[in-house]
Every structure is written in C-alpha cells, then in structure tokens.
Amino acid sequence: AQSVAQPEDQVNVAEGNPLTVKCTYSVSGNPYLFWYVQYPNRGLQFLLKYITGDNLVKGSYGFEAEFNKSQTSFHLKKPSALVSDSALYFCAALKAAGNKLTFGGGTRVLVKP
Amino acid sequence: DAGVIQSPRHEVTEMGQEVTLRCKPISGHNSLFWYRQTMMRGLELLIYFNNNVPIDDSGMPEDRFSAKMPNASFSTLKIQPSEPRDSAVYFCASSADFSGQGAETQYFGPGTRLLVL
Numbered sequence: 001a002q003s004v005a006q007p008e009d010q011v012n013v014a015e016g017n018p019l020t021v022k023c024t025y026s027v028s029g030n031p032y033l034f035w036y037v038q039y040p041n042r043g044l045q046f047l048l049k050y051i052t053g054d055n056l057v058k059g060s061y062g063f064e065a066e067f068n069k070s071q072t073s074f075h076l077k078k079p080s081a082l083v084s085d086s087a088l089y090f091c092a093a094l095k096a097a098g099n100k101l102t103f104g105g106g107t108r109v110l111v112k113p
Numbered sequence: 114d115a116g117v118i119q120s121p122r123h124e125v126t127e128m129g130q131e132v133t134l135r136c137k138p139i140s141g142h143n144s145l146f147w148y149r150q151t152m153m154r155g156l157e158l159l160i161y162f163n164n165n166v167p168i169d170d171s172g173m174p175e176d177r178f179s180a181k182m183p184n185a186s187f188s189t190l191k192i193q194p195s196e197p198r199d200s201a202v203y204f205c206a207s208s209a210d211f212s213g214q215g216a217e218t219q220y221f222g223p224g225t226r227l228l229v230l
Contacts, residue, residue, distance in 0.1 A: 032216050043117070043204055043221035051216045090156065094216075100169060101146075101219060103156040 002027040004093045006104035014112055019081040021107045023074045023091030033074040034092040034101070035065055044090060050074060061085070081111045115139075117222035119205050125228045131193040134225045137186055138207030146219060147180055147190050148204040156204075162188065163210065174199075195229045202226050 003026045013019050025031055032051050036044040048059025055067040065076045074091060091104040118137040126132055138145050146161040160170040162182045170180070177196070182188040192199055206219040 034218070036221075041223075041226075043223045044206075046218050046220065049216075049218060100158055100161070102158075105155045 002031075002093055002095055002100075002102045004091050004102050004104035006089075006091055006107045008107050009105075010108045010110065012110045012112065013081050015083050016080050019076075019078040019085065019109065019111070021076040021089050021091075021109060023076065023104055024072050025074060025091070025093040026072065027093045027095050027102075029095055032094040033065075033067060034094070035059065035063070035074075035076050036090045036092065036103075038088040038090065038106075040087075047076070047089075081109075083111050083113055085109060086111045117205055117207055117220055119203075119222035119225050121225060122223060123226045123228075125230065126195055127230050128196055129194045130229075131191065132195045132199075132227060132229075134190040134192075134203050134205075134227070136188045136190070136205030136222060138188070138205070139209075139220055140186070142207035142209045142220075143185070144208045144210040144217070144219075145182060145188050146206040146208075147188070148206065148221075150202045150204060150224070151200075159190070192227075195227075197229045200227055200229050 005024045034049045035047040038044050047063050048057050050057045050067045058064045063078050089107050092101045094101045120135045144163050147159040149157050159172045160180045165182045180190045202224045204221050204224045206221045208217040208219045210217040
C-alpha cells in the first residue's frame with residue numbers, strides 16, 4: 001500500500017526566510033508526486049508535480065520541490081516566504097499508471113511578519 | 114473556465130435525513146473524484162469515475178453512501194440516512210486523464226461543508 005508522510009504538523013517561519021515543508025513517500029515503482037495548498041474555507045489548489053525528468057520541479061507562486069529517489073522524499077521549498085503563504089500544504093503520491101492519489105496529513109505553514 | 118463547481122457550499126441537516134451533494138467538473142475532463150476531509154482522518158478518496166463509470170468505490174464508508182455520474186458534466190454524492198459522524202468537508206475534483214496513467218493534475222472544487230446534527 002502506498003503512503004505519504006508529512007512529519008511536521010506545523011512550520012513557523014519569518015517572512016523573507018526560506019520555507020521548507022517535508023514530505024516522504026512509500027510507493028512501489030516510479031511515483032507521481034504532487035503538492036497542493038489549501039487556504040481557509042477553500043478547496044485544494046495545485047502547486048506542482050513530479051512525473052519524470054529533472055528532479056527539481058518549479059511550480060506556482062515561487063514554490064519548487066526536489067524529488068530524491070534514494071531518500072524517497074519530495075520536499076517543498078520557497079526561497080523567501082510571504083505572509084500570504086500561510087496555509088495548509090498537502091503532499092500527495094500516486095503509483096505510476098495507478099489512479100488513486102494518496103495524501104499526506106498536511107502541514108500548516110505560518111509565516112510571521 | 115469556472116473550475117469545478119460544487120453545491121451547496123454549506124449544508125446543515127438532522128440525523129436521518131438524506132443529503133445530496135452535487136458536482137460539475139471542468140468541461141472536457143473525463144475523471145471525477147469525491148473526497149472527504151476531516152480533522153481525524155485527513156483527506157480520503159471516496160470514489161472516482163472515469164468516463165462516467167465508477168472505477169473504484171473502495172473508499173465509500175458504507176452502504177449509506179452512494180455516488181452517481183449520469184453524464185460527463187454532473188455527479189452526485191448521496192448520504193441516506195445521514196449521521197453526525199458524516200460531518201466533514203466533501204470535495205469534488207476532476208482531471209483530464211485520457212491516458213489512464215493518473216499523471217494528470219486533479220483540480221478541486223471549493224467543497225461542501227456538511228454538518229449533521
């Protein structure tokens with residue numbers, strides 16, 4: 001069975017500092033990996049995904065994520081966090097040629113001015 | 114594009130009542146997903162359709178839950194009878210997964226917040 005772990009329930013960072021949200025996965029074969037963000041009372045918004053190719057994936061709003069196969073990780077990063085980045089972030093994984101997206105438990109990011 | 118549309122946005126009902134949640138996927142998308150989000154269990158996939166056909170309903174909690182997709186532009190999730198433990202936010206998502214590989218991005222609706230008293 002596939003699983004996704006987000007080890008931190010919450011990440012606090014000062015505005016302007018780098019932001020990292022951690023994600024590890026357990027998926028057999030080659031995984032497809034996704035990051036979504038959820039703002040209060042809103043649906044999930046797609047940020048970026050890794051399917052194949054370059055391990056560094058760039059996405060929306062200045063976010064990027066690095067796929068590390070040996071560490072089975074897909075950490076989300078942003079060089080300089082904004083207060084408006086405060087939200088709930090979800091990592092998700094899908095087995096290649098599968099159809100069921102498995103989500104991590106989410107990490108709440110709080111960016112303080 | 115209007116994105117995925119869900120209605121109602123909020124629903125308050127009493128235990129035992131029937132609840133119907135509605136979803137209109139993004140035009141041209143052929144896969145539709147229903148998720149449930151709770152504090153305790155996080156995001157759970159309930160069921161998904163491909164080309165209007167239910168592919169996997171293993172996440173549907175029990176027989177009280179049913180989902181239909183009569184055409185490419187409409188789906189319903191019904192709970193009958195509803196119970197307080199069904200209180201959650203229900204999301205619908207759609208994707209254009211014509212290859213069947215699952216790599217296409219799922220786009221989520223705003224959700225329906227359900228409260229069963």
